[in-house]
Amino acid sequence: METTGRADLPGELKYVQYEHSLEAQYLPAIRALISKDLSEPYSIYVYRYFLYQWGHLCYMALDPVDSSLIGVIICKLEPHASHSPPTLRGYIAMLAVSSPYRGHGVATALVKMAIDAMARRNADEIVLETEETNVPAMRLYERLGFLRSKKLHRYYLNGNSAYRLVLLLRPIDPDAAADLSLDDIDLAPR
Amino acid sequence: MSQTNPSQDIIGQPSNRSSSDLDDPAPPMISNDGVVAIDITQKFLSAAATLEPGDLIKDGYFTLFEAVGALEIMDPKMDSGCLAPGESLDEDYDVTRPLSPSEVLGIIDQLLCLELAWNLGYPLSQTLLTNVYIEAMLMPSPVTIGEADFIRNRKHEPRDPMFAVLRAYCLGLLKCCFYVNERIKFEHYYEEEDFVTNTYHRSLLDDIDREEIREEIMAARRLLHSLRQDISGEMADALGFRLELRAAFLRAIELSDLRSNPESLSLPWSQMKAVWDTINKSRHLGTPVPEAFSTKIQRKLASTMPPRPIVQPSFEETYEQFKKLFADGIDVLKVLNYVDSQSLLNFVLTFQAQKPQPLVYIRTLLQSFLFKDMIVLGHLSIRQVVDDDLAIVVLPASRLLDPANDIVEAIHDPRFAIAHQMEQFRLRAAQSYLDIFRAFCQNRCRVRRTLCHSIQDWETVQVDAEEIDTLLQHQLEEKPMPYQTPLTSTPTSSGSEPLAYALPLSSWAYLYKLRLMEWIVQLGFELETYQPDELAGMYWYLSHLAKTRAQHVERIKVFTVQCMNEQRTNSTLTAAGEAQFTRSLEYLRVTILDAAVTWELADSLCCLYTVLQRLRLVVAPPRPYSTDELRYDIRMKPFAAIGLPELPSFDSFSRATAQPESATADLLEYAGRAVAGARKGYEVLAKLNEGDAFTAHSHARWLAGTKNCLKSVIAVNIAISTVRKVMGGLGRGEGDAEAGARLKTEVPRPDKCYHDWWIVPKVSEKK
Ligand SMILES: CC(C)(COP(=O)(O)OP(=O)(O)OC[C@H]1O[C@@H](n2cnc3c(N)ncnc32)[C@H](O)[C@@H]1OP(=O)(O)O)[C@@H](O)C(=O)NCCC(=O)NCCS
Numbered sequence: 001m002e003t004t005g006r007a008d009l010p011g012e013l014k015y016v017q018y019e020h021s022l023e024a025q026y027l028p029a030i031r032a033l034i035s036k037d038l039s040e041p042y043s044i045y046v047y048r049y050f051l052y053q054w055g056h057l058c059y060m061a062l063d064p065v066d067s068s069l070i071g072v073i074i075c076k077l078e079p080h081a082s083h084s085p086p087t088l089r090g091y092i093a094m095l096a097v098s099s100p101y102r103g104h105g106v107a108t109a110l111v112k113m114a115i116d117a118m119a120r121r122n123a124d125e126i127v128l129e130t131e132e133t134n135v136p137a138m139r140l141y142e143r144l145g146f147l148r149s150k151k152l153h154r155y156y157l158n159g160n161s162a163y164r165l166v167l168l169l170r171p172i173d174p175d176a177a178a179d180l181s182l183d184d185i186d187l188a189p190r
Numbered sequence: 191m192s193q194t195n196p197s198q199d200i201i202g203q204p205s206n207r208s209s210s211d212l213d214d215p216a217p218p219m220i221s222n223d224g225v226v227a228i229d230i231t232q233k234f235l236s237a238a239a240t241l242e243p244g245d246l247i248k249d250g251y252f253t254l255f256e257a258v259g260a261l262e263i264m265d266p267k268m269d270s271g272c273l274a275p276g277e278s279l280d281e282d283y284d285v286t287r288p289l290s291p292s293e294v295l296g297i298i299d300q301l302l303c304l305e306l307a308w309n310l311g312y313p314l315s316q317t318l319l320t321n322v323y324i325e326a327m328l329m330p331s332p333v334t335i336g337e338a339d340f341i342r343n344r345k346h347e348p349r350d351p352m353f354a355v356l357r358a359y360c361l362g363l364l365k366c367c368f369y370v371n372e373r374i375k376f377e378h379y380y381e382e383e384d385f386v387t388n389t390y391h392r393s394l395l396d397d398i399d400r401e402e403i404r405e406e407i408m409a410a411r412r413l414l415h416s417l418r419q420d421i422s423g424e425m426a427d428a429l430g431f432r433l434e435l436r437a438a439f440l441r442a443i444e445l446s447d448l449r450s451n452p453e454s455l456s457l458p459w460s461q462m463k464a465v466w467d468t469i470n471k472s473r474h475l476g477t478p479v480p481e482a483f484s485t486k487i488q489r490k491l492a493s494t495m496p497p498r499p500i501v502q503p504s505f506e507e508t509y510e511q512f513k514k515l516f517a518d519g520i521d522v523l524k525v526l527n528y529v530d531s532q533s534l535l536n537f538v539l540t541f542q543a544q545k546p547q548p549l550v551y552i553r554t555l556l557q558s559f560l561f562k563d564m565i566v567l568g569h570l571s572i573r574q575v576v577d578d579d580l581a582i583v584v585l586p587a588s589r590l591l592d593p594a595n596d597i598v599e600a601i602h603d604p605r606f607a608i609a610h611q612m613e614q615f616r617l618r619a620a621q622s623y624l625d626i627f628r629a630f631c632q633n634r635c636r637v638r639r640t641l642c643h644s645i646q647d648w649e650t651v652q653v654d655a656e657e658i659d660t661l662l663q664h665q666l667e668e669k670p671m672p673y674q675t676p677l678t679s680t681p682t683s684s685g686s687e688p689l690a691y692a693l694p695l696s697s698w699a700y701l702y703k704l705r706l707m708e709w710i711v712q713l714g715f716e717l718e719t720y721q722p723d724e725l726a727g728m729y730w731y732l733s734h735l736a737k738t739r740a741q742h743v744e745r746i747k748v749f750t751v752q753c754m755n756e757q758r759t760n761s762t763l764t765a766a767g768e769a770q771f772t773r774s775l776e777y778l779r780v781t782i783l784d785a786a787v788t789w790e791l792a793d794s795l796c797c798l799y800t801v802l803q804r805l806r807l808v809v810a811p812p813r814p815y816s817t818d819e820l821r822y823d824i825r826m827k828p829f830a831a832i833g834l835p836e837l838p839s840f841d842s843f844s845r846a847t848a849q850p851e852s853a854t855a856d857l858l859e860y861a862g863r864a865v866a867g868a869r870k871g872y873e874v875l876a877k878l879n880e881g882d883a884f885t886a887h888s889h890a891r892w893l894a895g896t897k898n899c900l901k902s903v904i905a906v907n908i909a910i911s912t913v914r915k916v917m918g919g920l921g922r923g924e925g926d927a928e929a930g931a932r933l934k935t936e937v938p939r940p941d942k943c944y945h946d947w948w949i950v951p952k953v954s955e956k957k
Contacts, residue, residue, distance in 0.1 A: 023244040040498075041267050042258065049257035052246035076254075093191045115815055129192060142721060145816025147824050151717040153635035154311055154383050155192050161635065162192070163719075168820040172827065 007100035011064045015113060018051060018058035026060060027051070029069040033096045039158050050074045050093055057090075059113045061097070061106050071097035073110040077118050085173065090118035090126035095137070107140055115144070115167070124170055129155060129162040141165050261494060270489050270496040281484040283322045285340045289352045291421045291429065295476035297323070298359050298432050299505060300483065302469075305363065306508045309370070309515070309549050312501040313386040315491050318367065320483045320500050327360055328392045329490070335361075335402040338395060351413055355429055358410035361395065361403045362436030368394035369443045370551050377554035377631075384550045384633055390491035400440060407437045428472035431465045438462045442519060449559055449568025452523040459519040466516060470509050511549070518548040522556050528567050529886035531579035532777060535627070536884055540891040542630045542637070545941070550633075557631045561624065572620050579623070582884075583701060584694035584746055586774035587757065587767030590662065604665040611665070615658045615695055622651050626702065638713040641706050642828035648703035649832055656696035663691055671752060673745065692749040697742070700834070701781075704739040707835075708732060708788065710828060716946035722937040723810035724825070725949060726799035727847045731826075731838075733792035734846075738835050740785035747778045776882055780875070787871035790864045791899070791948065794906055797861035800847060801854055801913060802951060805930030808937065818844065854926055858914050865906045872900040895945065902948035909953040916955060932956055 018026070027047060035041045051058055054076045061071035073095045080089035092114060097106045118126055129152065130137045142148075146165040155162035241247070261268045273279060289297075301324075304317040318324055326340035339349075339357055349357070371394065375387050395403070411433050418426045442458035485497035503511070525537050541548065541556070548556075559567055566575050577591050585591055595609035622644070629640040662668075670689035711732045714720055720728050754771045757763035763771075802808040813821075822840045823830075829837045838846070849857060876896050880889035916929050935953050940946040 020244065027244065041265070043260045043262045043265075043268060045257045045260040045262075046254075048244060048246045049252075049254060052244070112815075143811040143813065145813035145821070147724075147816075147821050148719045148721070149824060149827075150639055151635040151719060152383075153380070153633040157192075159311065166824050167815055168824050169815070171820065172823050172830070 006103060009101060009104050009106075013070060013106065013109075014062040014064055014067070015109065016060045016062055017113075017117075018055045018060060020052065020055055023051070026069060030060075030072050030074075033069060033072060033098060034074075034094050036099075037096060047074075050076055057114055057117050059110050059117075061110060069098070070101050071095075071106045071110055073107075073114045075114050075118065077121055077123055087124040088122055090115075090123040092126065092128040102136070107137075108144070111140065111144060119169055124168070126167045126169065128165050130165060131156060132161045132163060138163065138165070141167075266496065268496055270494060272496070279486070279489060281322055281486045283481055283484070285322055285326045288350065289356065289479075290477070291352060291355075291425045292475055292477040293479050294352050294356045295425070295428055295432075295472075296478045297321070297356060297482055298429075299473055299476050300478065300480075300502070301359075301363060302512070303502050303505060303508045304483075304500070305367070306511050307501040307503055308367070308386075309551060310503070310511070311383070311385050311550070313388060314367075314392075315388075315390055315488045315493060315495070316485075316498050316501045318363070319390065319392065319491060320485060320487055322482050322484060322487070323356060324360055324364065325487050325490070327357070327364070328394075331393045332395070333397060335398055335406065338398055351417055354413055355410045355433070358406045359433060359436060361398075362407050362433070362440060364395045365398070365400060365403050366436065366439045366443065368396055369440075373443075373558065374550060374554045377557040378628055379550055379554060380633070380636060383636075388493075390493050392491070400444065404437060404440060407433050411437075424472070425475055428469075428475050431468050431472070434465050435462055435469065438465070446523075446555060446558075449526060449562070452526040455526075456520045456523050459516055459523070463513070463516040463520065466509075466513055470505075473505060514546070515549055515552065518544075518552045519555075522548070522552055522559070524887040525556065525559055526567050527887055528570060530582060530884065531575050532582055532884035533880075533886035533888070534567075534575070536892055537886075537888040538627050538630050540885075540888045540895060542634075543895065543946075544891070545946070547634060553631050557628065560627055560631075572624065573616060576616055576620050576623060580694070580698060581770060582774055582777050584692075584698045584750070584774075586750065586754075586770035587763070588694070588753075589666065590694070607665050608662065611658050611661050615655060618654050618658075619651050619695075619699065622647050623702070626706070634713065635717060638710055638717060638719075641710045641713070645703055645706050645710070645828065645832060648699055648706060649834075652696050652699035652703060652834070655699045656693060659691070659693045659695050662695075668692065671749075673748060675741070675745065692753070694746075694749070697746050697749075700742060701739065701746070703832075704735060704742060704835070707829065707832070708735045708739065711735065712947040715949050716940050718940060721811075722799075722808045723803060725808075725937070726796050726803060727822075727843065728825075729792040729796040729799065730843070730847045733789040733796060734838070735835070736785045736789035736792060740782050740789060743778055743781045743785060747775070747782070750774055750778065777884060780878065780883060783871055783875055787868045787875065787899070790868035790871065791903060791906065794861040794864035794868065794910070795948070795950070796847065797849070797857045797864070798906060798910060798913075798951065800849060801857050801861070802935055802953070803848075804854055804926045805913070805933065806927070807930050807933055807935035807953070808951070854929075855914075855917060858910055858917065862907070862910050862914070865903055865910065869900070869903045869907070872896060872903055876900060898945040899948065901944040902950050905944060905950040905952075906948075909951055912953045912955065 016022075027044075031041075031044070031047060051074065054074075057075035057077060059073050060069055062068065063070055074093045075090060076093060077088065077090045079086040092111070095107060095110065097110075115126060126146075127149075128141070128146075130141070132151070138148075142165070144167070146167045148163045149166045150164050152162040152164060154160070263269050264272050266272045266274065271279075301318065301321060304320070308314055308317040323340045326342075327338055332338040338361060340360075341349075341353065371387050371389065374385050379385055381387060411430050414421075414426045414430045414433070438458040438461040442455075442462065445455045445458065448455065483500060485500055488495065488497040522541065525534070525541075528534060538556070538560075542553070547553075562568075564572060566572060581588070581591055589595075589605075590608055590612055592605070595605040595612070598605040598609065600606060625640075625644060625647070629637055629644060632640060668691055670691050672687035673690035674687040675690075711728060714728060750771070754763070757767060799808060803810075819840045822843060826837055852860070875883070876893065880886050883889065883892060885892040913929070913933065916932050920928055932955060933953055934956055935951050937949060937951050940949060943949055
């Protein structure tokens, strides 16, 4: 997970919002970057599922010189069904920064852009899961204001557990608090 | 985001696909009455031609779940039929090749590691079903014991002795797996999270009789005995012990269905425990046969998953884990010796709090002991346990629990109504009560999540119980007595104490609800849910809950004593009744003590963490996207809907935690006094015997936990003293900032603490 041979950033990075017309140019690189830290790859449909519907919540960090991909964040934003009244829940599905460029605030910048975009679209909350051993990711999110709401036992295929992290953007409607569930089944299928 | 096993359970096998298959799709011939086939190939192709690559056409029912489950043809990590150039589809291992004794031993020992991996939660496909001998034995599915062999259709020649040994071992292994799988499936567990019960349409010798398998194992052991000369006594013993392990495991499983007489049930477990060490010591005699294990077998299983790697723990880990499994197997049987409901609860709590937690098989075994066929521990009705608990907690020697009420037929007799109303109450509360036990049989993450739901349920149990309490007051002609709740200190207009009824049933429910709430907070510490700067607040809330519990139990005690005195006065107190009162008062005493030490230790930690925050030794991250109040909302969400005790407002929570009006030195002094109180309390607790502590058959575990709390107390004391010393040495004009600069603090992870629920900071002076 930690950087091996840290590189300086090649100047001021370009941060670009994804759009469908960029698929041919960037989807292979996005897949390659995300897959590096996964034991099992996601199928192309998973990427398209997110990018086709929520391309506006995907941001890329690009090399200013050759426009190659350095980091990416992929999200979705949907009404969360098990809540009554439903909340508008943002979900950070994937985040990765190419390992030589880690530790320069690239991921932080990407996450901030995604949060801002979701907040502009009236998200009530933003959630995600991260592996219990992924200290860098947890630190990053917690620094921004996320809280661990619960631990998910053996959540990943490799047998590791996860934490559900939550960022509340506006107060919970007290009348809706009867749904205490903090539940997640619909978001992250197992 | 999590990854998923795509569509797990597909009947039939993937075909060996090559690109030519894709080029030339032969249209299926559909002919059936009432079916009119229309070839839409051209329509489809022309519609598809209007799409850009990457366009996604989906209906509203295509969810993320489907997307994650979808496969990409010709991607070797997703397409199970996709082969590398020159790769063969099948394993070409010959199961008829002769095996040396040491190879048989090597195979068995590798199977042990894989069996463990399966017990840890990995699928059969990546563990035991990677073995070629097991695959040959299970496919095609054997119907008789004779067919259950990796070499089928043998002519009449006798089995090679080494084949006989390996076969007998595999028979025993698979039958054990069958029973383990069935047990787990039958109880409450979480598929994939705790365990994967999928057998991929392989029958784990379901239909082959256990006795026949046992006979084969015995025959193989006799055979080994006769071979001592040829293969060396050491080798014969080594193989023999492994067979003994299988036989004992089968026996242990068989006996566990009896749920009585734990001493005799534990014999095979003890046998396994004993033989396990000898097995470990003879490991070096084995020769590994890695080619007898292959991921390719997964292609034949009913699954669309491409082959995934074999999951094989080291033998050292296997040794430790099975050793623990056998010890837990012996331990868990002790639950069958029922003494009282509170000891039962403490047994389950302490058993499940072990680190590492017992494996899922043991946890489901415990569930079957507790609940199977609605008979608790094989011989108690649910009513017996519930009534026992009511008698201990709120209703010792009470007319409400008199079994004779049930046979009263005169409908105007109050006892008739009492019997009816108590039955209504049991119907309402018994399930919620048993669910506490069930919840604690889950993995620790799930325990906490389940309890977050349960407190809602207990909230309504309490309300419903109060209704029944009111009805019962009439039947009992109960007179209210003066009682002032410490929390609601609103004196009545006359200045005298308000009158109150005992409300035993709702008091009982409230006590459980409070305990559940404390457990949720405590498990939050154990599961590292809180960040360091949250600890002050969470310990404050814990102390708030524990204090509420202590006060509530004091109230129960007042009414219990009153009731006892009444019975004494009107001479209705029998010797048996006297004993029930004594037992109940002992329970109330221990509960108050337990609540008091919890609140005092939590209080002292709250103050200590608040001080460390003032000294900037525990620092909150910047959190530009959040506010303290919004985070309070999320953190306290499980408690928000609870009416009693009501969740403190954010403002009162912040003030209680930060205590801005108290000087740092005063906070430290207060923390010191609280921890001293906790220490006294824990010392008293640690001296209790198992009768007084209600810890029958789990006293040693409970005591160890209590002593760990005592160590936490001492650690808190040291931390407080360290800070006080530095504060005391400050010069004129120096304050919190200077003190902070001279100290350093580490907030350890729970597994580095004396007790998972007490996260004690390590504070030291900088050199
Ligand atoms: C997790 C991950 C995305 C973080 O990426 P990153 O770009 O290194 O993250 P950041 O640079 O924003 O933050 C990392 C550190 O750099 C520091 N940093 C932030 N801004 C900085 C800046 N301008 N200059 C230097 N360092 C900076 C941060 O303080 C942080 O320090 P910490 O280690 O004390 O927490 C990256 O490690 C990764 O791709 N991991 C694999 C995939 C993964 O785990 N994804 C998350 C799944 S939910």
